[in-house]
Amino acid sequence: MTNPYHDAMDRCTPPEGLRERMEENVLAGRPKRSKTFKPRGFRKKTAAVLLAAALLLGTGATTTWDPLFIRRFGPGAALSALGGAVFQEVNVTSVCDDVSLTVTQALSSDRTIYLLLEYQLPEGFSPGEGERLSYPGAVKYYGTGDYTWEELKAVEEHLWQDYDWSTNLSYGDYFDREDFVLAHYDLTHSKDGNGNSSGSASTKDYDQSTNTITWLYTHDFNTGWSLNEQPLTVLVTPPILEREDGTRSAVTGHPAIVTFQPAYDGPQALTARLEEGDVTISATLSPFSLALEAEGMGYPYYEDMVKDTRLVTRDGTEKAVSLMGVTGGGGSFGPEGQPQEVSTILHFLLITDIGSYTAIRMGDYEIPLS
Secondary structure (H helix, E strand, O other): OOOHHHHHHHOOOOOOOHHHHHHHHHHHHOOOOOOOOOOOOOOOOOHHHHHHHHHHHHOOOOOOOOHHHHHHHOHHHHHOHHHHHHEEEEEEEEEEOOEEEEEEEEEEOOOEEEEEEEEEOOOOOOOOOOEEEEOOOOEEEEOOOOOOHHHHHHHHHHHHOOOOOOOHHHHOOOOOOOOOOOHHHEOOOOOOOOOEEEEEEEEEEEEOOOOEEEEEEEEEEEOOOOOOOOOEEEEEOOOEEEEOOOOEEEOOOOOEEEEEOOOOOOOOOEEEEEEEOOEEEEEEEOOOEEEEEEEOOOOOOHHHHHHOEEEEEOOOOEEEHHHOEEEEEEEEEOOOOOEEEEEEEEEEOOOOOHHHEEEEEEOOEEEEOO
16 A cells, blocks of 8 residues: 555665664664563664654654554654544453464554554464465454453364364354354444444564564444444454465464453544435544445446545535545445445545544535534
8 A cells, every 4th residue: 555654754765873773762662562472573674664763752752653553654643643542552462372462552443443463473383485474364353341362262162173274265154153152242243234344454574583473454343333332352363374385274273362442532433324315325434434335326336436425624625535545345236237335445544634524525415424
């Protein structure tokens, strides 16, 4: 994903000796890990990310964003008041037998979360020549209360040996079971039958010195749930070791979970909804994303809806949402091939001050945000 802050910083060439001084500053400012988890060694980053981290420390900021967050949103976001409101230093670790899963930091609103997940690989395990670690096959989110690894293991362990955790063709039905212990708490399912949920992984980073792998995960919960309502349990299947000959194997034989309470001081998501005749339009605006759904507007594809949608500011200025981020979505067609409904979630390139917008305009319809 192209980031204007990132691109600009990558063209910076720091003076000789500055890199070493910045490494010392970043290490000095990095928060301590919990006692159950090995501290991460310093990862080699581009001069741009090091410069951004050093700038943060130099300002006397009370929080230090991980370089992966800075690469995603730019150093300006980390220095802003809104960036501080959505940031959370977490550092919660769950030891899951031979592996550990840690949420190190989070950026969140009531509907969207960016998570840094750090996975401690089994002792003695490391990728060999011609091998690489891939993402987990599945990441799941549950609103469980304070749920632990021991509770999950006690109920589910007898089933794990039946699955090949290197392919979701094997374990895909594991999470769809009616008797799966966490099924009732699945936050990707809608409370009221409306809304949608989507997630993605944008970055992975393997640290050989500590034998850990870090992922940057994003998930949007436009399903009626608020992330502030209950602790969040994150479940990941094992990461996959891929070999040059095409064979694959899971690094362990079981999933891992960690539970923490998301917290932020930013604005609540704004919503807009219109029902007029055969037309239904709904939108959810958060500092990180804009979820859109339209029925009866005649859009063949969700991209057409995005091109026809603007956010309206307090002074009446309209801003094309197609210029604000990247999207993925889908749609449905009627029995005669006519377009019926399209939906998408647009992820903003920058953290957005949603308080500056009063309405959304789609086609000829202007709908107030509240």
